[in-house]
Amino acid sequence: MKLDIEGLTVEYGQVAAVHGLNLTVGHGELVALVGPSGCGKTTTLGFITGFIRPKAGRVLFDGVDVTALAPQRRGIGYVFQDYAIYPHMTVRENIRFPLDAAKKERKQAERDVDEIAGLMGVGNLLARRPHQLSGGQRQRVALARALVKKPVILLLDEPLSNLDAHLRVEVRAEIRRLQLDLKMTTVFVTHDQSEAMAIADRVAVMSDGNIVALTAPATLYTRPPSLFSARFIGSPQINIWATDGPDEALARRVIQPLVRDGGAGLLVGVRPEDVEIGTGELEAVVTLTEPLGRDFLVHLTVGPSSIRVLVPAEEGQHLKLDDNVRMRIEPSRLHLFDAATGRRVEIDAAGARRLDESAQGDGGLAS
Amino acid sequence: MVRGAFGRATPWLLLALPLLLLFLFLLLPYLLTFFYSTTGATIGRLFNVKEVGLKNFQAVFSEDAPSFISVVAVTAIFTAGTLFGSLALGTGLALALHTVSAGVRSALLAIYLIPWVIAAVIIGYTWRLIYDPAIGLANSVLGMVGIGPLDWLTEQGIALAALVVANVWAGYGIVLLVVSGALANVPPNIILAGQVDGASYARIVRRVILPAIRPTFLLAALVALVSGLNTFDLIYAMTRGGPLYHTETMALEMYRLTALKGNVGQGAAVTVILFTISLALAVAYVIIWRRETRKWS
Amino acid sequence: MELVRLSGLQRLARAAAVGLALAFAVLPLLWVVSIAVRPGTQAVYPISILPTSLTLDNITGVLFASNGIGLGPYRNAAFYGLSSAVITAVASTLGGYALARYSMRSGEALLIVILALSFLPSASRIVPLFILTSATGLYGTAQAVILAYAAGSIPLGIWLMAGTFRQIPVRLEQAARIDGAGTVLTMRRVVLPLAIPGILVVATLAFIDGWNSFSLPLILIPKAAAQPYTVALQRYIQEIGYGINWPLLSAGSLVALLPVLSVFAILQRRLVRVGGLGGAIRG
Numbered sequence: 001m002k003l004d005i006e007g008l009t010v011e012y013g014q015v016a017a018v019h020g021l022n023l024t025v026g027h028g029e030l031v032a033l034v035g036p037s038g039c040g041k042t043t044t045l046g047f048i049t050g051f052i053r054p055k056a057g058r059v060l061f062d063g064v065d066v067t068a069l070a071p072q073r074r075g076i077g078y079v080f081q082d083y084a085i086y087p088h089m090t091v092r093e094n095i096r097f098p099l100d101a102a103k104k105e106r107k108q109a110e111r112d113v114d115e116i117a118g119l120m121g122v123g124n125l126l127a128r129r130p131h132q133l134s135g136g137q138r139q140r141v142a143l144a145r146a147l148v149k150k151p152v153i154l155l156l157d158e159p160l161s162n163l164d165a166h167l168r169v170e171v172r173a174e175i176r177r178l179q180l181d182l183k184m185t186t187v188f189v190t191h192d193q194s195e196a197m198a199i200a201d202r203v204a205v206m207s208d209g210n211i212v213a214l215t216a217p218a219t220l221y222t223r224p225p226s227l228f229s230a231r232f233i234g235s236p237q238i239n240i241w242a243t244d245g246p247d248e249a250l251a252r253r254v255i256q257p258l259v260r261d262g263g264a265g266l267l268v269g270v271r272p273e274d275v276e277i278g279t280g281e282l283e284a285v286v287t288l289t290e291p292l293g294r295d296f297l298v299h300l301t302v303g304p305s306s307i308r309v310l311v312p313a314e315e316g317q318h319l320k321l322d323d324n325v326r327m328r329i330e331p332s333r334l335h336l337f338d339a340a341t342g343r344r345v346e347i348d349a350a351g352a353r354r355l356d357e358s359a360q361g362d363g364g365l366a367s
Numbered sequence: 368m369v370r371g372a373f374g375r376a377t378p379w380l381l382l383a384l385p386l387l388l389l390f391l392f393l394l395l396p397y398l399l400t401f402f403y404s405t406t407g408a409t410i411g412r413l414f415n416v417k418e419v420g421l422k423n424f425q426a427v428f429s430e431d432a433p434s435f436i437s438v439v440a441v442t443a444i445f446t447a448g449t450l451f452g453s454l455a456l457g458t459g460l461a462l463a464l465h466t467v468s469a470g471v472r473s474a475l476l477a478i479y480l481i482p483w484v485i486a487a488v489i490i491g492y493t494w495r496l497i498y499d500p501a502i503g504l505a506n507s508v509l510g511m512v513g514i515g516p517l518d519w520l521t522e523q524g525i526a527l528a529a530l531v532v533a534n535v536w537a538g539y540g541i542v543l544l545v546v547s548g549a550l551a552n553v554p555p556n557i558i559l560a561g562q563v564d565g566a567s568y569a570r571i572v573r574r575v576i577l578p579a580i581r582p583t584f585l586l587a588a589l590v591a592l593v594s595g596l597n598t599f600d601l602i603y604a605m606t607r608g609g610p611l612y613h614t615e616t617m618a619l620e621m622y623r624l625t626a627l628k629g630n631v632g633q634g635a636a637v638t639v640i641l642f643t644i645s646l647a648l649a650v651a652y653v654i655i656w657r658r659e660t661r662k663w664s
Numbered sequence: 665m666e667l668v669r670l671s672g673l674q675r676l677a678r679a680a681a682v683g684l685a686l687a688f689a690v691l692p693l694l695w696v697v698s699i700a701v702r703p704g705t706q707a708v709y710p711i712s713i714l715p716t717s718l719t720l721d722n723i724t725g726v727l728f729a730s731n732g733i734g735l736g737p738y739r740n741a742a743f744y745g746l747s748s749a750v751i752t753a754v755a756s757t758l759g760g761y762a763l764a765r766y767s768m769r770s771g772e773a774l775l776i777v778i779l780a781l782s783f784l785p786s787a788s789r790i791v792p793l794f795i796l797t798s799a800t801g802l803y804g805t806a807q808a809v810i811l812a813y814a815a816g817s818i819p820l821g822i823w824l825m826a827g828t829f830r831q832i833p834v835r836l837e838q839a840a841r842i843d844g845a846g847t848v849l850t851m852r853r854v855v856l857p858l859a860i861p862g863i864l865v866v867a868t869l870a871f872i873d874g875w876n877s878f879s880l881p882l883i884l885i886p887k888a889a890a891q892p893y894t895v896a897l898q899r900y901i902q903e904i905g906y907g908i909n910w911p912l913l914s915a916g917s918l919v920a921l922l923p924v925l926s927v928f929a930i931l932q933r934r935l936v937r938v939g940g941l942g943g944a945i946r947g
Contacts, residue, residue: 378771484935598787653780
């Protein structure tokens with residue numbers, strides 16, 4: 001089942017606003033909607049389900065306009081952030097509820113419940129009440145309930161955020177495996193960029209009611225199409241310097257090999273792991289070192305500008321406060337953005353600027 | 368966010384039945400009363416009534432047996448007595464229970480709350496029995512210490528006080544319940560902090576606990592005030608306003624003028640006065656309640 | 665753990681206060697019981713604190729003897745109270761749901777007006793309801809009494825139900841829709857089962873109010889056969905002199921107490937929990 005959202009516009013009210021959003025999710029594809037709270041992710045889900053009435057916009061399932069269809073007629077599977085398990089029903093009754101609502105024959109319904117419960121690993125919990133379940137078990141019950149009626153589309157709203165950190169990684173992998181097996185068209189909403197990167201075929205980065213980047217996870221990381229997505233994806237966060245302003249000296253110096261015109265009106269970004277320490281002509285001073293396990297995050301200053309660098313632990317542990325170090329940034333590792341619009345800028349062989357076309361909308365400095 | 372089957376009209380369709388009932392049997396009667404208070408209606412003549420302006424109010428004010436001044440005074444004394452009695456007993460008891468364990472407290476609360484669910488008229492009969500000169504508990508107890516016997520409900524000086532005691536018995540449970548609820552919501556840490564600072568229990572009550580429950584206390588006071596003002600069943604069951612109108616309150620006067628004297632216009636006039644005072648207190652209640660819920664939400 | 669550490673003297677004072685208050689709360693009712701279960705010959709001056717022999721004659725007398733009020737008045741009170749409880753539960757559930765789930769611009773104002781209405785006690789309704797029922801020809805009918813009771817209980821009922829529904833997450837309703845359930849199924853299988861405790865409390869409070877009502881039936885029901893026990897018991901009181909038949913009146917009161925006290929005992933915990941709100945509103 002292919003999902004299309006066309007021109008979704010929701011005005012600010014009880015929910016976050018969305019401005020003219022377009023999104024297509026292909027059959028069997030998993031698209032992650034990621035962005036900070038208030039960016040309109042949940043509004044978009046609400047529109048797909050039919051709970052939110054938009055000012056404008058259409059939603060199509062396999063090309064059929066379902067915008068006017070009531071939520072209960074859309075055949076969607078949905079896992080809520082807090083799971084929304086019916087507290088007064090047993091696990092079995094919870095999972096069977098969608099089949100009861102569809103007036104499915106009782107024996108067949110029970111067989112379906114047993115089957116999906118087995119698949120989700122909750123077959124031994126069917127007689128229990130929700131309050132007797134752990135967070136992870138509830139999560140599985142919610143997933144089983146969403147999947148038992150073989151939905152046309154699966155929507156997952158922050159399904160992992162109520163789980164412990166170690167469980168989160170485990171369940172994430174399970175969901176992805178299941179989704180691939182069932183070839184289920186899925187929209188996965190999260191505020192956690194690493195979760196989105198890990199699970200999705202494509203990641204849609206949302207900001208201020210629109211999608212500002214929509215690409216495969218790897219591309220999103222290596223060639224972020226907008227300043228906003230560059231900042232949002234990746235931890236520790238990317239270093240950004242403007243060619244005009246306090247960081248001018250450093251910014252212009254690192255892009256010198258690339259551009260001919262001096263680089264006015266550009267923002268220069270480099271990820272902390274893309275900076276080399278120990279060699280090179282830039283001189284920096286260590287202001288803080290933070291051990292992160294495998295790596296050290298080292299804070300440095302170059303003149304008035306500051307920079308975060310990720311270095312392997314064996315190197316990082318020798319660095320001390322106020323050490324003078326040399327460092328070097330490979331020009332091909334730089335990300336350039338237009339300071340006015342925030343869109344990615346590519347420099348061609350002749351040294352001329354070209355705006356990147358894969359970015360949608362604008363994610364300028366304001367965001 | 369929830370889509371109703373009938374769009375925007377859905378909540379009003381749901382509200383139709385309750386609002387209709389409230390309008391017909393709560394609001395409309397009051398509106399009619401305002402209208403009838405300016406007419407010469409009697410029990411036998413409720414239609415084609417004559418407009419008399421404010422004559423009913425004048426008649427009520429110039430009534431001499433009982434005089435309106437006396438009715439107002441009795442109402443005021445009865446209400447004030449009920450108010451202070453139930454507030455003092457309810458709050459004092461709540462404070463005493465506040466220091467016992469939660470299990471014991473809820474068991475005791477259940478017993479203290481029994482009068483809350485008993486019909487006011489049955490409470491009236493119960494206390495009338497207690498005060499009975501021949502077989503009442505009151506005289507039996509006083510007799511043991513060599514006092515009495517007293518004619519509780521027929522002695523002019525005692526009857527009103529006896530009624531107040533009965534009404535406090537009927538009403539202190541609610542004050543206790545409400546104040547207990549508020550006390551349970553006082554953060555234990557500020558009480559513990561007070562003790563760490565070396566304050567005595569009496570001082571903690573005065574300086575920490577009572578200020579924290581002040582809004583609830585005010586609301587409880589307003590409830591006690593309005594219910595004291597409007598007490599009818601209990602007084603009717605115990606004295607019917609006697610002896611010689613010494614316990615005749617506005618609520619009883621309203622009934623007497625309408626049902627016994629048959630003068631619907633005058634009864635309505637007294638109702639309008641009582642209603643207006645109650646409404647003013649209700650509005651005060653809502654204002655305080657709103658201010659406090661805003662403060663805490 | 666005790667919140668406050670009290671001195672021995674303070675403990676003594678607390679025990680005395682709690683004990684005296686218990687005596688004050690319970691002794692009047694025990695006295696009614698003691699008069700109700702002793703033979704009439706022992707209910708005379710000088711009275712003994714404890715009856716020397718027990719009897720059920722007074723109770724059977726009230727209910728079945730020729731000088732009793734019979735079962736009818738209790739049946740009437742139960743009928744009025746239960747009818748009012750049903751109407752109140754239905755109306756409060758509808759209204760409470762509307763106010764809890766739909767954000768209407770006038771919704772909050774409405775809730776506040778309802779709160780103010782619920783604050784007006786029944787005594788001030790006696791004359792207005794007499795006028796209304798007389799003017800509309802409903803005077804003396806059961807419908808008038810029942811609807812008058814219900815109208816008195818609905819404001820608090822709506823308040824409690826709005827609170828009940830607010831505690832049921834909207835998400836559960838949305839989940840039911842997603843699961844394919846329409847309005848009826850969502851209500852029947854998800855919302856109402858979760859609201860049952862609240863509905864039960866609202867119905868119970870309405871029943872108690874109706875069962876206990878005196879002034880409204882006193883003025884609205886002239887026919888003796890339709891009167892509830894609260895009004896019927898007056899026959900044992902002769903205002904002139906001391907002609908009160910205390911054994912029968914006490915027995916009649918005792919019978920009247922049994923239903924409310926048993927309901928209270930069963931639902932005590934729930935009633936006490938809402939009592940904080942309910943009590944603050946009920947006059």
